[in-house]
Amino acid sequence: MAREALTGTALDELRHKLRAGNLADALLQPGPATVLRSGDRKLTRDELRSEAARIAGGLQRLGVKPGDRVAVYAANSLDWVLAYLGVQRAGACAVMMNPDYHSAEAEHILRDSEPVHVVTDAPRADTVRKLGFKILPVEDLPRTDSPPMPDLTPESPAAILYTSGTTGRPKGALLDHGNLLAQARGAMEVWRWTARDRLVHALPLFHLHGLGMGLHGTLLSGGSAVLVPFTPENVVHELTQGGTMLFGVPSMYQRLCEHLEAHPANLSSVRVFVCGSAPLPPALFERCAKLLGQPPVERYGITEGGIVVTNPYEGPRQPGRVGYPFPGVEVKLGEQDEVLLKGGQVFKGYWRNPEATKEAFTPDGFFRTGDVGEIGDDGTLAIRGRIKELIITGGFNVYPREVELVLEAHPAVHEVAVAGVPSEKWGEEVTAFVVPSGTPPLVERELIAFAQERLASYKCPKRVVTLEKLPRNAMGKVQRSLLVK
Ligand code: AMP
DSSP, X not given: OOSSOOOHHHHHHHHHHHHOSOHHHHHOOOOSSEEXXXXXXXXXXXXXXXXXXXXXXXXXHTTOOTTOEEEEESOSSHHHHHHHHHHHHTTOEEEXXXXXXXXXXXXXXXXXXXXXXXXXXXXXXXXXXXXXXXXXXXXXXXXXXXXXXXXXXXXXXEEEEEOOOSSSSOOEEEEEHHHHHHHHHHHHHHTTOOTTOEEEEOSOTTSHIIIIIIIHHHHHHTOEEEEOOOOHHHHHHHHTTTOOEEEEOHHHHHHHHHHHHHSOOOOTTOOEEEEOSSOOOHHHHHHHHHHHSSOOEEEEEXXXXXXXXXXXXXXXXXXXXXXXXXXXXXXXEOGGGEEEEESTTSOOEETTOHHHHHHHBOTTSXXXXXXXXXXXXXXXXXXXXXXXXXXXXXXXXXXHHHHHHHHHTSTTEEEEEEEEEEETTTEEEEEEEEEEOSSSOOOHHHHHHHHHTTSOGGGSOSEEEEOSSOOBOTTSOBOHHHHOO
């Protein structure tokens, strides 16, 4: 489905070029300009480069060797960034941890990845200490003179990112330097990211969206970023004070739109709004187009495979579709219309889990995303949901996203998630979990009738459950396992 005609050797050469080098060399370029800001604190490129090198020295003095794991378990901050870049500069492998994880979740990741040290902040230090791991305080890491750059290649391990685990236990996706470089170089190209850009960075840094795109893209492009905790007020403030790009997940855009409806702002100096990590409802796409002054560029990706498909920067952005592959990326559909990926961004396997790794790839080397896709005549991809979320009702297959798209169009629905609830009669019963909009009032019978006018009857919800809000994880993904308890 690639728009580019590259195949064979030309494709291999492009992937090779996108993967070339190592993160520390590529990301830590010298220069006097401010590259990162958070509150009143600013760092220039020169400061970032020298601090990362001094932290690398401190880690090496503690015995950290290339390939050792060092976990980062702390809230977003400039110190987080320095710690992470210090780990990269030391040639170690960074284990990324969601700071919201509680003890049991942290324990799973720490026991699985076996880091030699855990960089953490005060609120999490006790948890780590009780689990018996060595702690380094994120705001006070040991520093020495800059050590020489270790010998690293695109194949050297760079980071372990745990899958979001909305179903099952999180698995560690081991990404190498080449994966992360291809990711950031691809993002720069597709969104025309340059040194003139300032990203408003309000995403968690531990996830590929905030790390591989947000942080790495900023450092590679020569531009800058401002880190803010996500609130619509913070984001609008930064976007009207020189921010040119925003990356977000749909639930962030939803809150941004609610805010802009009450407090309109002129965001015409923003170059691009990128949205992904969960489906962007078409109604929200239109609402953004109106309130932000341009529709977001919806993109698609997955931790193991990279963020690799996007609507065009120039040219029509289609609601409900995620667009075309990044440069050097191949996308095709396999059995059950599963989205399959190949490219320099795609990982080589799960950390210490050869069985899961084997299952994750097709015999011809494509990564199996577990998402159901559809490729249109124009070559654009649409995501229909996860294979595992498939509902089997009375022997028929129903993809929740197809039903959600219909229900989202009803004015009484603010948000909806569809899931299969176990039922003696149907095996699973299609159930709609709805956050009502308030006006008009939600009437179960009417909503079901609305679906029946638009969908085959087996796909229509048998029941509508009203909720105040949908359970979502840190990246705004609905946690279906919490709906169907
Ligand atoms: P993660 O590994 O946490 O980034 O989650 C990846 C999953 O998020 C994918 O497999 C998709 O199911 C979902 N996802 C990411 N982007 C989109 C999108 N634009 N539309 C629909 N689903 C998405």
